[in-house]
Amino acid sequence: MIFSNPSGAPELACDQCGCRWFDRMANVCYECGAAVTPENLAEIEAALAAFAARNATASAINPVPGQPPQP
Numbered sequence: 001m002i003f004s005n006p007s008g009a010p011e012l013a014c015d016q017c018g019c020r021w022f023d024r025m026a027n028v029c030y031e032c033g034a035a036v037t038p039e040n041l042a043e044i045e046a047a048l049a050a051f052a053a054r055n056a057t058a059s060a061i062n063p064v065p066g067q068p069p070q071p
């Protein structure tokens with residue numbers, strides 16, 4: 001699933017448990033171990049591209065997209 005953080009930036013969240021922490025080496029959820037699927041990656045890429053396009057027009061207002069939380 002795609003989650004929007006408080007600054008409006010999309011973040012990938014686990015389909016199984018909804019958490020947003022992933023092991024980026026293995027591409028699995030930290031909480032439940034669910035794998036990140038190619039569909040998930042395509043989804044977040046599209047959401048990030050849409051967010052970047054939106055943000056480009058509003059860059060003076062919100063220049064720094066939110067960063068995902070670090071474990």
Ligand SMILES: [Zn+2]
Binds near residue numbers: 014016029031032
């Ligand atoms: Zn999970």
